[in-house]
Amino acid sequence: MQKTFYRVSIKALVIKKGxxxxxxxxxxxxxxxxxxMDSGETPEQCLKRELKEELGATPAKISDRPACVWSQEVEKKGELINRLFLAYSVKLKSENFKITEEAIAIGWFTKKxxxxxxxxxxxxxxxxxxxxxDI
Structure with missing residues (x-):
C-alpha cells in the first residue's frame, strides 16, 4: 500500500508594478x-523565517489570510506527497535582497x-x- 504524506507550504506573494x-x-x-511550515509554527512565523533564509528580507506586512490556495500531488520514492500551498500577500520592509544558497537569483516576472x-x-x-x- 502506498504511503501518503501531507505537507503545508507557505509562500510569499510579493507584487510590484504587476x-x-x-x-x-x-x-x-x-x-x-x-x-x-515547521511543527508548531504559524503561517506568519514560517514566512518570516523563510524570507530571512532565502532573501535576507523582513516583511513589513503579511495579509491575514491567503491570497491564493492550491494543491499539488507528487509521487516520490513510493510515497504520495500531497502539498497544500497557501500564498500570502506580503509587503517587504526593503528590497535589498541577498543571494543565498537557497536563492541563487531573484527576479520580478509578469504572468506572461x-x-x-x-x-x-x-x-x-x-x-x-x-x-x-484579484490581488
Whole structure:
C-alpha cells in the first residue's frame, strides 16, 4: 500500500508594478519565496523565517489570510506527497535582497513572463490560477 504524506507550504506573494517576486533555486527552477511550515509554527512565523533564509528580507506586512490556495500531488520514492500551498500577500520592509544558497537569483516576472521560464512544478498551477487583478 502506498504511503501518503501531507505537507503545508507557505509562500510569499510579493507584487510590484504587476510583477511577482520569484527566487531561482540551485537546480535552476523558479519558485515563490517560502517553504514548508515547521511543527508548531504559524503561517506568519514560517514566512518570516523563510524570507530571512532565502532573501535576507523582513516583511513589513503579511495579509491575514491567503491570497491564493492550491494543491499539488507528487509521487516520490513510493510515497504520495500531497502539498497544500497557501500564498500570502506580503509587503517587504526593503528590497535589498541577498543571494543565498537557497536563492541563487531573484527576479520580478509578469504572468506572461512566468509561462516562459523554468518554473518549479510547485508553482506551475499557481501561475495558471494567478490573476493580478484579484490581488
Amino acid at each position: 510583477k511577482v517576486l520569484l527566487v531561482q533555486e540551485p537546480d535552476g527552477r523558479w519558485e515563490l519565496p517560502g517553504g514548508g 513572463e512566468m509561462t516562459k521560464i523554468n518554473l518549479h512544478i510547485n508553482i506551475k498551477k499557481f501561475a495558471k490560477l494567478y490573476n493580478p487583478k
